[in-house]
Amino acid sequence: xxxxxxxxxxxxxxxxxxxxxxxxxxxxxxxxxxxxxxxxxxxxxxxxxxxxxxxxxxxxxxxxxxxxxxxxxxxxxxxxxxxxxxxxxxxxxxxxxxxxxxxxxxxxxxxxxxxxxxxxxxxxxxxxxxxxxxxxxxxxxxxxxxxxxxxxxxxxxxxxxxxxxxxxxxxxxxxxxxxxxxxxxxxxxx
Ligand code: UDP
Ligand code: MG
Numbered sequence: 745x746x747x748x749x750x751x752x753x754x755x756x757x758x759x760x761x762x763x764x765x766x767x768x769x770x771x772x773x774x775x776x777x778x779x780x781x782x783x784x785x786x787x788x789x790x791x792x793x794x795x796x797x798x799x800x801x802x803x804x805x806x807x808x809x810x811x812x813x814x815x816x817x818x819x820x821x822x823x824x825x826x827x828x829x830x831x832x833x834x835x836x837x838x839x840x841x842x843x844x845x846x847x848x849x850x851x852x853x854x855x856x857x858x859x860x861x862x863x864x865x866x867x868x869x870x871x872x873x874x875x876x877x878x879x880x881x882x883x884x885x886x887x888x889x890x891x892x893x894x895x896x897x898x899x900x901x902x903x904x905x906x907x908x909x910x911x912x913x914x915x916x917x918x919x920x921x922x923x924x925x926x927x928x929x930x931x932x933x934x
Contacts, residue, residue, distance in 0.1 A: 745850040746771065746825035748931060749832070751902055752858035753894045754887070755865040755872070756916050757923060761858070762829040764924050765931060772820050775829040779812055780804065781878075798880055801889035803833055803897060810840045817844060825853075833898045838905070854934045855905040856927065858916030862891065 746769070750758045759775060766773035780798060783791030790812065797804045813831060832838040845851050860868075866887055873881030880886050905911055914926045 745823070745845075745848070746934065747828070747845060747850060747852050748825070748934065749828045749852055749855040749901075749905070750858070751855050752860065752916060753862075753865055753898075754890045755869040756858040756860045757868075757920070758829045758858065760920060761924060761927055762827045765927060766827050768928065769825070769931060771825045771827050772823040773827050773829060774813070774816055774831070776809055776813060776831040776833075777829075779816060783812075799886075801880060801886040801893065803893060806834055806836045806840070809833070810837060813841070814844060832901050835900055835904055838901050852905060852910060854910050854912055854930075855902060856912045856914055856930055857902050858923070859913055860916040864917065865891065 748765070748771070750762050750765070752758055759778070762773045762775065765771065780791065780794040784795050784798070785791070790808070793808060794804045803809075809831065817826070828841070832841050842852065866884065869881045869887050870884070872878065880890070902911055912930050914923065914930060916923055
């Protein structure tokens with residue numbers, strides 16, 4: 745299996761680029777944010793619980809997120825590998841992911857961080873909020889909270905894998921095509 749974490753702050757382009765990579769390399773794209781939005785759209789108990797955190801820009805508790813992720817992986821046992829988009833978001837989630845993969849004799853092969861300036865991120869998210877209608881993209885104070893949660897809780901996940909020699913940084917500024925080309929080069933070399 746080839747398992748890749750696409751990493752970076754909200755609005756750094758993970759979802760857009762993960763779709764391209766999944767198609768190009770034949771990998772399963774798993775976005776925990778999309779899974780939560782699906783559950784919220786169907787108003788399931790999981791969706792209702794997640795909504796109370798997401799609408800404040802906070803993280804859904806690790807146990808909930810890890811359980812949902814495990815279900816998704818269990819439902820797709822025959823994949824060549826996975827692109828994780830928006831997960832893991834805490835060190836505890838990273839440790840749980842390593843444990844889940846190890847049970848199938850697999851591991852995280854690389855973590856690729858999309859480096860984007862903060863002013864650009866806020867602009868992108870506000871624009872996305874207009875198009876997608878996502879409530880958490882329409883309020884600048886929620887966006888700022890998500891960025892601050894990213895710096896406090898999520899950024900250390902990169903160092904966790906970088907310390908094992910698995911970290912890669914990509915310039916996430918520029919056109920979607922340019923960034924996709926940079927990612928293809930990095931993933932091909934993993
Ligand atoms: N979220 C979470 N854990 C996850 C994925 C998402 O808690 O593993 C919540 C969190 O509140 C986040 C929101 O869902 O702000 C939207 O996440 P998504 O990854 O879709 O947004 P992005 O960061 O890509 O803009
Ligand atoms: Mg996303």
